[in-house]
Amino acid sequence: MILTARGIDVVGEAADGAEAVAAVLRLQPDVALLDIRMPVLDGLEAARRIIARAPSCKVIMLTTFDLDQYVYAALQAGASGFLLKDVTSAHLATAVRLVDTGDALLAPSITRRLVERFSGPTSAEPQQTAAPTQLAPLTAREREVLGLVARGLSNSELAERLTLSEATVKTHVARIFSKLGLRDRAQAVVLAYETGLVTPGAT
Structure with missing residues (x-):
């Protein structure tokens, strides 16, 4: 899906995780959309590298299922939230704008389901x-x-x-x-x- 929305410019695309990291470092976008499952380098590792090397870039993860096992790990890695792949263009544009300003991306219902499902086995024990x-x-x-x-x-x-x-x-x-x-x-x-x-x- 190619995002076309007022005030949002798509500055680059990538075929895999390694290309995505390289593109972000080269183009310095405000927001990067990453598929959790990508060839060469998965989205989780790509997110870690982007956030470590381009901390001003906000990362949104795209996933097929709202309770994907990697979503919580993606948030731990520093991603600003996640969306389902079937999200509408309008919703995606809104999400990009929200994340760019540091606002909330995760809907309250998704936040509750996400953390209750994944804060145990996929994260460190509560300290x-x-x-x-x-x-x-x-x-x-x-x-x-x-x-x-x-x-x-x-x-x-x-x-x-x-x-x-x-x-x-x-x-x-x-x-x-x-x-x-x-x-x-x-x-x-x-x-x-x-x-x-x-x-x-x-x-």
């Missing part, structure tokens, strides 16, 4: 002892917000749950990202589960 150290910069309210973000709540849902304005919620989220060195909500979800701040299935 309960790491939480006080890694999350120490956060205030009690910021920890609460991070926990709700990890459960898939959007800013509007957070505002309703906490009886705050959306502007205040956005400020809390931005401060959390800044204090913890996070790029986006995808990384926030991974960190919250890996530190044991929240656990799969918790409500």
